[in-house]
Amino acid sequence: MTGDHLQIVVCGAGPAADVTQLVRAAHDRAWTAAVTATPNAMNFIEPETIESLTGQPVRSTYRSSPGARRSLPAADALIVAPATYNSINKIALGLADNYAMTSVAELIGRQVPTVIVPFVNAALAGRLPFRRAVASLRHEGVRVLLGPEEQWEPHPPGGGDERQRVFPWANAFEVAAKCAHEVRVSAAGQQ
Numbered sequence: 001m002t003g004d005h006l007q008i009v010v011c012g013a014g015p016a017a018d019v020t021q022l023v024r025a026a027h028d029r030a031w032t033a034a035v036t037a038t039p040n041a042m043n044f045i046e047p048e049t050i051e052s053l054t055g056q057p058v059r060s061t062y063r064s065s066p067g068a069r070r071s072l073p074a075a076d077a078l079i080v081a082p083a084t085y086n087s088i089n090k091i092a093l094g095l096a097d098n099y100a101m102t103s104v105a106e107l108i109g110r111q112v113p114t115v116i117v118p119f120v121n122a123a124l125a126g127r128l129p130f131r132r133a134v135a136s137l138r139h140e141g142v143r144v145l146l147g148p149e150e151q152w153e154p155h156p157p158g159g160g161d162e163r164q165r166v167f168p169w170a171n172a173f174e175v176a177a178k179c180a181h182e183v184r185v186s187a188a189g190q191q
């Protein structure tokens with residue numbers, strides 16, 4: 001392992017079931033990874049499978065297992081994927097109403113390079129609050145993989161199953177790793 005650590009936050013949408021693909025992408029590049037889930041995402045994932053792969057408990061609440069650290073581990077990058085309409089709007093507003101949202105709020109505040117990969121249908125993505133949320137997050141320096149330039153578009157309502165199969169896990173990791181590298185280079189240049 002390189003010593004680099006990826007924090008992953010999954011939200012309640014179909015691709016959450018495939019988050020092990022992101023963990024494997026990180027492991028392939030010698031990063032460690034840990035998964036935090038929103039309470040709704042717990043209905044979409046198999047925590048035991050993820051835990052056996054990452055070697056870390058899947059965190060979803062403020063309660064932690066005996067002996068486990070309560071504070072957030074240091075992270076070199078944060079990926080929120082799949083990110084729901086609900087959570088994207090909350091993150092943009094700074095809401096922290098569950099453990100996952102509190103983690104995201106704090107990691108963005110700590111300037112940890114953050115990539116958000118929405119999984120939102122076109123009806124929801126067209127809503128003004130959502131468009132404002134994406135613009136606000138980008139203004140804050142968060143990389144939101146959405147739109148033609150990111151080659152990831154909202155799917156038609158009802159078309160989620162097909163789109164889930166091509167969810168851009170590998171690209172999300174590559175973008176996050178690149179952002180983390182740029183932050184390190186920039187910090188080294190300032191010393």
Ligand SMILES: Cc1cc2nc3c(=O)[nH]c(=O)nc-3n(C[C@H](O)[C@H](O)[C@H](O)COP(=O)(O)O)c2cc1C
Pocket residue numbers: 010011012013014038039040041083084085086087088119120121160
């Ligand atoms: C089977 C199922 C699939 C869902 N798929 C999506 C989805 O693809 N995108 C989305 O934004 N919300 C989806 N939702 C709705 C979210 O789960 C819901 O908005 C929830 O409040 C999100 O919570 P979270 O953002 O805290 O994870 C789905 C819900 C269900 C039950």
